[in-house]
Amino acid sequence: MIKIDINKQLHGSSGAMNLQVKLDINKGDFIALSGLSGSGKTTLLRILAGLENAKGFISVDEKVWLDDKNTLSIQKRKIGFVFQDYALFDNMNVEQNLLYVNKDKKLAQKLLAITELTKLAKRLPNTLSGGQKQRVSLCRAMMNNPELLLMDEPLSALDPSMRIKLQNEILTLHKEFNTTTIMVSHEPSEIYRLANRVIVLNQGKIINDGNPTEVLLKTSGSQKFSFEGEILDIIKTDVIYIAIISIGQQLVEVVLCEDEAKSFKITDKVRVGTKAFAPTLTKV
Template identity: 60%
Template sequence: MINLHIKKELFGANKNMLLDLTLQIQDKTFLALCGQSGSGKTTFLRCLAGLEKSVGLIKVDDEIWQDEKIFLPPQKRRIGFVFQDYALFENLTIEQNLLFVQKDKTLCQRLLDMLDIANLKDRYPNKLSGGQKQRVALGRAMMRKPKILLLDEPLSALDPNLRAKLQDEILKIHNEFKTTTILVSHDPSEIYKLANEMIELKDGKITRQGSPEKLLLKTQGSQKFSFSGSILNIEKIDSIFVVTVSIGQQITQIVVDEALDLKVADEVSVSTKAFNLNLTKG
């Protein structure tokens, strides 16, 4: 189990804020973190990994990783970290990238086979596609036999089909190695597919926490669905407004009687009630 209570001041482009989190995370949980950019998601991962210092307690099982006297460096924490930009060693082959972490050829081969990259083991990263690089990054993270796997939007740059396939690989790794996995994602479908626990952050604080089913599925009353997105365009046609909204990998248009204070780039919710589409900010 992970027990933590940490605080860290964050310096944003528009305002400063305090990351202030108190959490208990059960072993083998797949936790998804979501929230607007700058809400503290990546900073939380980096503090847990020991890449940044915060004030407070981080305790994993019976081991103190951080308190007022102790601060374990990243190499002494059983953490695997997968970044968005892969961070591979360009001068090493795929196999060498994995073995650089730990000289365990049996584990290396097992991961190469699981991630379907065994036939690429002698290639260098510059000869790989984005999806193949991300598989290598995931395999390298697992070479540490981590207790906790941290994933910072690892699939955001990939096309939808490849993204769906790698989601399956991540879930297979999570279940096979029985890790506690923490994923930063802005994609509701990805969160719903992978996670069994979800936290939403805003301005460094937890605003919502629970299962993806509870937080993402809108089934109460006559509201049949609700999705979050951002406004791409607002066009007035005669007496109505047509609002173009990006929702995940899809783009849709909503007709509203009045635009009120809506503007391009606003975060909105699209939902149904009494068979009508509703568009609301936030």
């Protein structure tokens, strides 16, 4: 069990804010940490890792990491941290990067086998693709059998097919080692595939906490689907109006009547749904 009750003054996307998080996390949970940029997600990971100070209390399996008297050093916290930028040692080959953390060669070989990196064990990082580097980074984070694995958008720089491959490998490692994991992600499909619990932060506060279906599924009434997006343009064509909306990596068109067109403006955040097979548009 991990107990977190911390607060820290920050400068967020809308000015000064107080990061205030109180959570109990079960051993073996896979937590997806989501929310707008500047809401405190990465800072929370850094506080858990001991890379930033905060006021409050953190305990892991009844061992106190932070209280009003003491802060456990980074070296004594059994954590693995996977960054966006890989953070590998360029002068060491793949195997050496792992063994630098822990000299357990058997564990290193097991991790390389799970992530299909065995044949690349003697290669230097600058000869690897982005996906391969991130897999090495993931293996290295697991080399000290962490009690807590922290990942800060580890797959954001990868193409969709590689993201899916690494998601599967992350899930395999999570199940194999039963490591409690907290991952920052903005990708709904990634969250749904990996996490058993989603925590949404906004301006330093938890605004939603539940399983992926509860948090991510935003249909209501007779709606069959619902996606959030942003209006890029509203175009008048004959007697109708067409809203061009960005949803993820795609653009969609929704037909509006004149009254509807007047109620929206470019840059509005909207939810696109459907009722009786007709698209509907509502402001978020």
